[in-house]
Structures are given as C-alpha cells and as structure tokens.
Amino acid sequence: MLAAGEVPAALDDLARLRIEVFAGWPYLYEGDHAYEARYLARFAASPGAVVVAARTPEGRMVGAATAAPLADHADEFAAPFARAGLDPRDFFYLAESVLLPGYRRQGAGRRFFELREAAGRAQGFSRAVFASVIRPQDHPARPADYLPLDGFWRRLGYAPLEGLEVEFSWRDRGEDAETVKRLQVWGRAL
Numbered sequence: 001m002l003a004a005g006e007v008p009a010a011l012d013d014l015a016r017l018r019i020e021v022f023a024g025w026p027y028l029y030e031g032d033h034a035y036e037a038r039y040l041a042r043f044a045a046s047p048g049a050v051v052v053a054a055r056t057p058e059g060r061m062v063g064a065a066t067a068a069p070l071a072d073h074a075d076e077f078a079a080p081f082a083r084a085g086l087d088p089r090d091f092f093y094l095a096e097s098v099l100l101p102g103y104r105r106q107g108a109g110r111r112f113f114e115l116r117e118a119a120g121r122a123q124g125f126s127r128a129v130f131a132s133v134i135r136p137q138d139h140p141a142r143p144a145d146y147l148p149l150d151g152f153w154r155r156l157g158y159a160p161l162e163g164l165e166v167e168f169s170w171r172d173r174g175e176d177a178e179t180v181k182r183l184q185v186w187g188r189a190l
Contacts, residue, residue, distance in 0.1 A: 001115050002051045010051055011040045013061040014096075021098035023173060025143055026135045030171040039074075043095070046072035050119040054099060054108045063099035065112035067092060067119060070129065076168050077131065080185075084164055092120030092190070094130040113156050121190050128190050130158075131166050131183035158186040 002010055019031025043049055046068040054063035070078055070093040078088035097112050120128050132149070135142065164185040169178040 001119065002053055007044050007049060007051050010053060010061065010064070011037075011044060013053075014051065014064050014066070014098075015040055017061065017064055017098045017100070018096060021100065025141060025146055026133045026139075027170075028141055028172045030173045030175065032171075043068060043073070048072060048092075048119075048123050050116055052112050052115045054103065054112075062103045063108050063112070065097040065116055066095040067116040067128075068095065069093065069123070069125070074168070077166050080164060080166050086164075090125070090127060091187070092116075092123065092125035092128045094120075094128055097130075109152065110156070117190055126190050127187055129161070129185055129187040131168075131185050134165070134182045134184055153186055157188045159188065161185045161187045 015031075015033060015036035018036060019029070019033070021027075022029035023031060043066060048069040049072070050067040052065045053061050055061050069089065070081065070091040071088040073093050073095065077093065081088045081091065094113070094116050097109065099108055099112075117128055132153075166183045166185060167180050168183060169180050171178045
C-alpha cells in the first residue's frame with residue numbers, strides 16, 4: 001500500500017494502467033490523459049484515499065487498486081445511494097482494480113481487496129462497495145472466451161446490491177462522444 005505522500009507520484013502510472021486495462025472488455029474505455037489527470041487529482045484529494053500498487057522486482061507498476069470514502073468520490077456514484085435512503089458516508093468505495101493480463105491469476109486481485117478492506121476498517125467503515133459495468137451478453141465486442149469476475153467477487157463475500165445501480169459516462173473505443181453506462185453496485189460487510 002502506498003503511503004499518502006507516495007500517491008501523487010504514482011498517479012501517472014495509475015493513469016497509464018487505467019487507460020490500458022480499461023480499454024479491454026467490458027469497459028472499452030477510450031482513455032484520455034487529460035481526463036485521467038482530473039479524475040485522479042480529485043481522487044487523491046480525499047484524505048481517505050488508498051492506492052495499492054503491484055510492481056515488478058524492477059519497480060514497474062503492473063497493477064493498482066484504489067479506494068476512498070464513497071462520499072469523497074464522484075457524485076455520480078454517491079447520488080444513487082442517497083436516493084435509496086443510504087448514507088454515502090457509511091460506505092468505503094473500492095474504486096479501480098487494474099492489473100495487466102500477464103500478471104493475473106497470481107493472487108494480486110485477492111490481495112487488492114484484502115488491503116483496501118483493511119484500510120476501510122482502519123478508517124472506521126463497516127461496509128465496502130464497488131461497481132461493475134453492465135454490458136449486454138450479445139455485445140459485439142464481448143470476447144468469446146470472456147470469464148466474468150462475478151464468481152471471484154462472490155468468493156470474497158460480495159453480492160450485488162439489488163436495485164442499486166450507478167451511471168457514469170465515458171467514451172468507448174472508436175466512439176466520438178461519451179455515453180452513459182450503467183454499473184451494478186456490489187457490497188459486503190467489513
């Protein structure tokens with residue numbers, strides 16, 4: 001886990017990873033460094049922001065996971081909680097978890113969750129949430145061999161919070177404009 005003073009220096013690497021990993025299914029994100037700089041600056045401004053980095057022995061960042069109090073995150077994520085009668089201040093939001101393909105299935109994903117959950121508990125949170133993008137099963141960009149992460153998340157104790165979805169806009173690869181995407185919120189007690 002990066003110390004608070006190390007987070008600003010890691011933001012360029014985190015932006016690079018977000019753009020690279022989120023270009024794939026199911027996000028299909030057309031990355032933009034200027035957008036990343038704005039988004040990550042807001043994230044880093046949260047006193048509760050957490051970054052967990054996975055690095056090669058040479059020090060190259062190949063994966064990262066972020067978290068922050070939900071109330072400090074983008075309004076698009078907090079607003080549906082408030083509409084559902086839930087106080088966003090009660091939730092620790094596990095934001096991004098990005099890992100280059102060659103480093104997957106070696107335990108980093110599980111460790112990303114463990115360390116962020118521990119940080120949430122240390123900050124006094126008793127519930128953690130994250131959101132996963134919803135794409136149609138028959139989407140033309142869906143790889144034939146795609147394996148959803150639902151089973152992994154369920155093994156970690158997470159479940160979809162029925163009726164709780166968030167909307168967030170980004171530009172898909174090859175598209176000219178941003179479109180609204182729906183994301184399913186998953187959660188568990190810490």
